Amino acid sequence: MCAVLCLCGTLLRMSTPQGARARARTEVTAAIKDEARRQLAAEGAAKLSLRAVARELGMVSSALYRYFPSRDELLTALIIDAYDSLGEAAEAAYAKVSGESPARQWVAVCEAVREWALARPHEYALIYGSPVPGYSAPSTTVPAAARVGLLLIGIVRDAYQDKGVAQWKLPAELRPEARRMAEDLAPDLPPEVVVVLIGAWAQLFGLVNFEVFGQFNRVVEDRGAFFRHAAGQLAHHVGLVYPRSGAKER
Amino acid sequence: MCAVLCLCGTLLRMSTPQGARARARTEVTAAIKDEARRQLAAEGAAKLSLRAVARELGMVSSALYRYFPSRDELLTALIIDAYDSLGEAAEAAYAKVSGESPARQWVAVCEAVREWALARPHEYALIYGSPVPGYSAPSTTVPAAARVGLLLIGIVRDAYQDKGVAQWKLPAELRPEARRMAEDLAPDLPPEVVVVLIGAWAQLFGLVNFEVFGQFNRVVEDRGAFFRHAAGQLAHHVGLVYPRSGAKER
DNA sequence: CACAAACAAGAGCACTGCTCTTGCTTTGGA
DNA sequence: TCCAAAGCAAGAGCAGTGCTCTTGTTTGTG
Structure with missing residues (x-):
């Protein structure tokens, strides 16, 4: 079910003004990746930490697992x-x-x-x-x-x-x-x-x-x-x- | 400690008749590197754990720091x-x-x-x-x-x-x-x-x-x-x- | 409206690298 | 020969990690 929704989100992402929820999801996803990229550039892949990303984004680490099921x-x-x-x-x-x-x-x-x-x-x-x-x-x-x-x-x-x-x-x-x-x-x-x-x-x-x-x-x-x-x-x-x-x- | 002691006991290889202590040190150092290499081959560098190496060798993790000052x-x-x-x-x-x-x-x-x-x-x-x-x-x-x-x-x-x-x-x-x-x-x-x-x-x-x-x-x-x-x-x-x-x- | 899905938050588990302290053993010099 | 110094193992402990589970809240939709 998650996959279906994700797919909908990606397919319709640009043109249709999807529900605020879907838009928020893609935004948060992008923010996570941006912050992760920042940490990657700063410290390298070995020291990329989900908790640190979450911390920097002002969220709690467990919330991040809703966007990426694992660090890998x-x-x-x-x-x-x-x-x-x-x-x-x-x-x-x-x-x-x-x-x-x-x-x-x-x-x-x-x-x-x-x-x-x-x-x-x-x-x-x-x-x-x-x-x-x-x-x-x-x-x-x-x-x-x-x-x-x-x-x-x-x-x-x-x-x-x-x-x-x-x-x-x-x-x-x-x-x-x-x-x-x-x-x-x-x-x-x-x-x-x-x-x-x-x-x-x-x-x-x-x-x-x-x-x-x-x-x-x-x-x-x-x-x-x-x-x-x-x-x-x-x-x-x-x-x-x-x-x-x-x-x-x- | 079994593994370590056995290894110490078995082979006294080098020519230099160092003190028993120095010999033991080189033996233990070699044992640590061997075990680390084993874990490296098994899981990759990212998952090489000092604690796991120590555990496998029957020693406590802190003892390992006497041989290698850090994981790096x-x-x-x-x-x-x-x-x-x-x-x-x-x-x-x-x-x-x-x-x-x-x-x-x-x-x-x-x-x-x-x-x-x-x-x-x-x-x-x-x-x-x-x-x-x-x-x-x-x-x-x-x-x-x-x-x-x-x-x-x-x-x-x-x-x-x-x-x-x-x-x-x-x-x-x-x-x-x-x-x-x-x-x-x-x-x-x-x-x-x-x-x-x-x-x-x-x-x-x-x-x-x-x-x-x-x-x-x-x-x-x-x-x-x-x-x-x-x-x-x-x-x-x-x-x-x-x-x-x-x-x-x- | 009501319900189910999506979500944030927190507690918690097992693990990590690393430090510090406590005792014991070996060693080298007086 | 004796004794201080150095080497060593062990344990407790700290801060951090990935990840899970549970508890409430928000939100889009049938």
Whole structure:
């Protein structure tokens, strides 16, 4: 029954002036998430406390359980929001450079991801660090989590001309898997490209991880320049030519 | 106390004939870390409880504070151990293939890292996931953390012949930083190679992260083959030629 | 209007990290 | 050899946590 009402609330939230009660519920829910995000940014996910959130909001801790059935559910909600926020940031960056070359688009999206992560390290840790509640994220998060990946695939798809991309013939053991992945993700791209794309996707977040989590601390100083260069190499690696920078050789 | 006393009684391992007291201390310290590692593997870092460790060891929680001044200190100790364990695994894998081609050495080390991580996901999360105690790891962990990176650098150094490696001229903005990094890490390698090496290092852990933390869940199925291929590409990217697999072009 | 659902509040449980005090045991130097 | 100092285990206790259950109150709707 709760689910039904919740669904009604979410479906009609924007247009119809629902009962004051439903409106209050979404407002309180948002307030809880905002305060939780504040504590998250201040102290990290480990020290996020339901009681502290409730205290800060002037309510009693047990009242909060009417909005989120457990601390982990609150965290899951924050995770989805974080994925969406990152996806929006990436898409906004893409929109700004949609006229430029594919390689520039790629690098712009990568840099947007990096900047989002550096601005909200704790939210980033929530989604690309170790899974907090112990188990992996529930399937609710999947669509939100896929946004950045799909955006990168889209860039390559739009730029793809079927020449000069697949530097590597796939080893035999990987060929069926590559066909499967390509079918699922981008049927219009050759499997070689999809494989390299998935790798680049993971490697991009490897770079961001190391920077956000401090692994570059006494190693790389000018991390902006380093990341720009690495993202450009990734672009090249997935088959996008990067004009007028560096000077590619061959 | 049973467990502790038994352990004290059984093995007197080290060479130094310390006083019985000092020996007991190191034994108890090891027992605590072992039990903590067990709980870590079972439940994850978030649910590692000093009281539970003490309980399992038959001692009282306050007694444990004589060995580790806080929970975070225990975690730090586990972090250092994990770095060392990973480093040892990587070096062991390297030793086994030290006669083969550099690219094979590279891939072998990468696969050792991956296998270590998949076997101990929670310990891996401790060192390459989000930093748990809130702040980043203290500088005590630095030498242990560097082992895998230094091993990879060593492979490239040993294999380096100064031709055919630097595909990319560095952009001007990165050149001073690249010189600095090369000076610190591998003065005998050209800056272009060092830059690409650091990037490959981070990207390797990006691949492992995505697999261990479940980001590949509905995306990549045959992750072993995928990782092998991606590691081979990284080897190629840092300038190591990968013989008789895939079929390199050029 | 009346009723059932939604809600706030409080008490309470079992747990956590951590501190302080109380005694006992081991150790190293006089 | 003896004795103070240091190391140690144990217990009580504090403040905090996630979560549950019960008790009343508010509110939208049949």
